[in-house]
Amino acid sequence: MHQQLPWINPGNVLVAGTTEKGYDTGKQVFVAQYNNRGQLQTNFGNNGKILIPVAHQIRITKIMMQYDGKILIGGTANEKDKTAEFFILRLLADGHPIKPLV
Numbered sequence: 001m002h003q004q005l006p007w008i009n010p011g012n013v014l015v016a017g018t019t020e021k022g023y024d025t026g027k028q029v030f031v032a033q034y035n036n037r038g039q040l041q042t043n044f045g046n047n048g049k050i051l052i053p054v055a056h057q058i059r060i061t062k063i064m065m066q067y068d069g070k071i072l073i074g075g076t077a078n079e080k081d082k083t084a085e086f087f088i089l090r091l092l093a094d095g096h097p098i099k100p101l102v
Contacts, residue, residue: 011036014065016073018058019051027054029089031073045095052097055079058087069093 013034020027029052033044040048060075070092077087090098 012041014063014071016060016063018054018060020057027056027058028052029054029058029060029073031071031091031095033095043094050091050095050097052089056087059084060087070098071095 014031015034016029016031018027018029030049031045031052032049033041034048035041042048054077056077056079058075058077060073062072062074064072064074066072070090073089073091075087076084078084092098
């Protein structure tokens, strides 16, 4: 698991990573926000965290925050036995995913 820890608000930390039960089942991207006491920031996502099911093996390499507070999470996505492709997830500042335009 790879994670990045950028500071977002004074004392708050944003954490992202992946979870999985097996190569083809149960893969998720998780994002959580903690306050300066190490507690989940309950006004972010669902009580401080979000879990987003994904279909491929994900490797998160970067978390960035836009000037308007939206969160970008980037990395690579691998389908079994295929070449890695670029992966990006964009969230609102409160942790909710932005719906794609397509």
